[in-house]
Amino acid sequence: MAQDEDKARRAAAVAGCGRVLSGRGRPGIREAMARLTAAAADFAEPEQPADFYGDGLVEELERRVAELLGTEDAAFFPTGTMAQQAALRSWAGRTGSDVVALHPLAHPEVHERGALRVVSGLRTVYPTRAARIPAAEEIRDFEEPFGTLMLELPLRDAGFVLPSWDELTATVAAARERDAVVHFDGARLWECAPHFGRPLAEIAALADSVYVSFYKSLEGISGAALGAPAELIAEAKAWRHRYGGLLFQQFPAALSALAGLRDELPRLPSYVAHAGPVARALREGFADGGLAWPRVHPAEPHTHQFQLWLPYPADALNEASLRQAEQDRVSLFGRGLFREPGLPGLSMIEMTVAADALEWTERDVRDAAASFARHLAPAA
Structure with missing residues (x-):
């Protein structure tokens, strides 16, 4: 029950954010249906059978x-x-x-x-x-x-x-x-x-x-x-x-895939290009905020996704992420969660640089990372 409440609280906080860098999550049913209806109009004839x-x-x-x-x-x-x-x-x-x-x-x-x-x-x-x-x-x-x-x-x-x-x-x-x-x-x-x-x-x-x-x-x-x-x-x-x-029948999946090939595939190079500046700005912003040992792996991302490592307990990092979303209406990590895949107290989260992230400048990312460090202090 507590886990469900935390999930709902996080979803509401992220939904209320003006900007989310990574981890906004999937669209709601109404938005997903609207996208599917638009794809049907683009890729199928009006009377085409399923x-x-x-x-x-x-x-x-x-x-x-x-x-x-x-x-x-x-x-x-x-x-x-x-x-x-x-x-x-x-x-x-x-x-x-x-x-x-x-x-x-x-x-x-x-x-x-x-x-x-x-x-x-x-x-x-x-x-x-x-x-x-x-x-x-x-x-x-x-x-x-x-x-x-x-x-x-x-x-x-x-x-x-x-x-x-x-x-x-x-x-x-x-x-x-x-x-x-x-x-x-x-x-x-x-x-x-x-x-x-x-x-x-x-x-x-x-x-x-x-x-x-x-x-x-x-x-x-x-x-x-x-x-x-x-x-x-x-x-x-x-x-x-x-x-x-x-x-x-598989037409919903096929329609959304055709739309993705048309709309998202051409954008992926811009996401990959922006991943490097985002990774660099995260490291700099966390360091400016006083966080110890911020690491991105790979140091220069190979795609539009990469790992972010911080030497703090996952629970403290996830609480700070939630607090930032609720109080600042800005979120670095959205619904994404840190976890401790190896040593206790050494946490990792996967970052995805996609359409939402293109709205962030390097300065935006550095400022938000420094702000996250302040939200982490009470939890850590």
């Missing part, structure tokens, strides 16, 4: 994704968890190996309750435990055989980190030397292009298959897509059916 088991708007979305990624075909999935299982299970049959090499911080290992092993019967191995994707020599010298190398771009739980283009191409080449296929977990691939300095299709072309999300970065309702050769997509669709992913 999709039926993946035709219509869903097929249109699949064509658009294949075009953007430069893949032969694409398939819509209700979740990324299902999309990746279908891809990796299909590759296991083709390679004759049920072993997937990935990072221990990869999404399937941390956030999916062991689904690759429990549901799909796959085994995972870790070429590295360093907080980055595996280096070429780690792939080349790894002691166990594997059929598929899965690379998460960016590696979210390590801090939304990306390799350089040369590092990425070398790692992929090392996997090819071992006759392994390469799959990209590209839930957030949409915002990687500025870091690599390459278009999406050139990035995706390095891999044999690519998964992308529609609700991460693109503000879609839900859903994901798998891009790959047509033969693999055909098999992945069979696994989608077996896994229970062939839904009767």
Whole structure:
């Protein structure tokens, strides 16, 4: 009950803020329905029937994704968890190996309750435990055989980190030397292009298959897509059916995804460009306010998301965030919450620089960070 009350209090405080840097949260039902109605007017004919088991708007979305990624075909999935299982299970049959090499911080290992092993019967191995994707020599010298190398771009739980283009191409080449296929977990691939300095299709072309999300970065309702050769997509669709992913109708998710590709995808480079100044201003503002050891990771963000670390208890930081929103009507963290992922008293929050953040100058961020430090003093 106390947790629900705190959540409601935080939501009300953030709703009352004139400006929110990160973590405003999803729109309410009324706003979400208005967006969906607008998308329907833009992407569907007035009397067009709703999709039926993946035709219509869903097929249109699949064509658009294949075009953007430069893949032969694409398939819509209700979740990324299902999309990746279908891809990796299909590759296991083709390679004759049920072993997937990935990072221990990869999404399937941390956030999916062991689904690759429990549901799909796959085994995972870790070429590295360093907080980055595996280096070429780690792939080349790894002691166990594997059929598929899965690379998460960016590696979210390590801090939304990306390799350089040369590092990425070398790692992929090392996997090819071992006759392994390469799959990209590209839930957030949409915002990687500025870091690599390459278009999406050139990035995706390095891999044999690519998964992308529609609700991460693109503000879609839900859903994901798998891009790959047509033969693999055909098999992945069979696994989608077996896994229970062939839904009767999915037009709301498809409409919101099409709108995200049109509206949000072109804006992502501006968000990525603004992330560096925001990260710098946060460090400076907290230091000016007297907070000890403010850290941003990566120091220069690779995408429009990054980690912020402060050496204070999470409860104290979250209370200060709430107090700032209620009293100043300005919020750095919105509904986002600090947590202590390692040492007690060392807290981290994930920051997202999106449309709301573009309204903030570096001076705005520094001032708000210094003000947050004052709100923290009584709680810390």
